[in-house]
Amino acid sequence: MDKEPKYVWKKSYTVVLIANVIYFILFYLLMKQYV
């Protein structure tokens, strides 16, 4: 019988990380625009 994988990566985790990378880029652009 196959062993259950220990850590299961879900699409929602990718969404969390991508969303936060986008925030980071937006912050950078905002800073460039107004500083």
Next chain:
Amino acid sequence: MEIIDWIVLGATLVFIVLYGVYKTQGSKNVEDYIRGGNTSKWWTVGLSVMATQASAITFLSTTGQGFYSGMGFVQFYFGLPIAMVIICLVFIPIYHRLKVFTAYEYLESRFDLKTRSLAAILFLIQRSLAAGITIYAPAIILSAVLGWNLTVLNIVIGIIVIVYTVSGGTKAVSVTQKQQMGVIFIGMFIAFFLILDYLPEDITFSDALSIAGAGDRMELLDFSFDFDNRYTVWSGLIGGTFLMLSYFGTDQSQVQRYLSGKNVREMRLGLVFNGILKIPMQFFILLVGVMVFVFYQFNATPLNFNPTATEAVYASEYGDEYKALEKRLEANHKYQKGAAYNYAKDPANDRYQEDGKDLSYIAKFEEVDKILRAEAKELIKKASDIVESNDKDYVFIHFILNNLPKGLIGLLLAVILSAAMSSTASELNALGATTSIDLYKRNVKGEKDEQHYVNATKLFTLGWGVLAIIVACTASLFENLIQLVNIIGSIFYGNILGIFLLAFFIKYVRSNAVFIAALITQAIVLVGYFDDWMPYLWLNLFGCALAMGIAILIETLFRLNTPKNA
């Protein structure tokens, strides 16, 4: 405050409490009372997790942070999404599989009873003190600006929270937190749009951001490696991840929120929700503070926003000196206002040349403003040892009370008290559960029925609530207590996280090595703190690495000294 404000404030808080009590009475078993019957959907879990972290001081202090230091504080949260993903991947499946009520229960199944008890006791010490301060911090500010009696305010906030938390347990905490988050979001959005509306007619939102930028308030990201600089991209990503992992993964006041989820999916999605929304939320609260800064470029401000501090210095021998500083601030403000208008018309108007350097008028007058406020703080310190000269936490409440229309002042006060109540409720709920499950139930002799443990948990929650009120009422006896609580958190958190990470990832290490390592680590971290080895936020990372390293070393020594066939 007008009668309409009292009505809005009273009606909002009474409705939330009564609704919470009504919807959640009659828990018959521990499962229901501590894990909320595992019925929560992901949005309830997510809002509950966010409401627990957002205390009243978040709204008062973060806006003040935005006002004085700009947007850079947002970097403090950069580790949060990473921590959310790690908790979803590693912590939640284990907690769920073992059907634990508290995070510390897992430590017994992995190590032994003494390690579980040690982690539970460290949590109880730290969180009980924090619960008192969660009540005290907004109470001291509201009492200073509104003239309310501090002790009465502490007792009223404490009793309201105790009523619904003891009555309905985890379910009541979640149900009320949804309403409280609703009030918080509505109140903050209204405040934000009103600030924009209060700006001069020809100043657009983009102009406001430009003025904030010229005033050095839009430095969102700091890529420097300066160890002394508290908020940088690196401290947020590295230190922040460890801090958030400890807080969300091992602090029962947060673990209990997602353990109430209906199943693993709802728990995970609740944290995903937090991982997506937390940084924009903090960004928005900081932006409110920055917009208050822009608003005060066009409107006069007091030299210090803490009215108690101003009264103290007026009554002292430094009163005349302070009044002279106020006159200078007033004169400087006229220049600030002119510079802000000129900048909005054309940013080029803001530039001037001096000694071959290209400089900004807004920055120049802002510098004068900073110097005058720093001089004022020195005078306040000379005038009184007790009064808080740092007025960061008083900026937003000053703005609310002096500028918002009738009715909305009541709503914004409801925002602040809702935030105080939502955090305190989670803390009391977790303190009661940990005492009951990890200490009482684990050590009590003889068979007891479910109702007995429900009643015991209620009694412990009540007891911790009373203790929190006592801490809040005596908090003013200690200097700088709010910072002290953060320091105590950082002293313990790293060690606790180290224990959990060993449990999850290092199968090689066994219970005795972990227990001894935890005790040694705690002693070293305490020495490190008192000997000032590093800024206290880094103690999280240091404690965690130390606990893990020492445990692995001790385990290796144990194994080397144990005969193979023993």
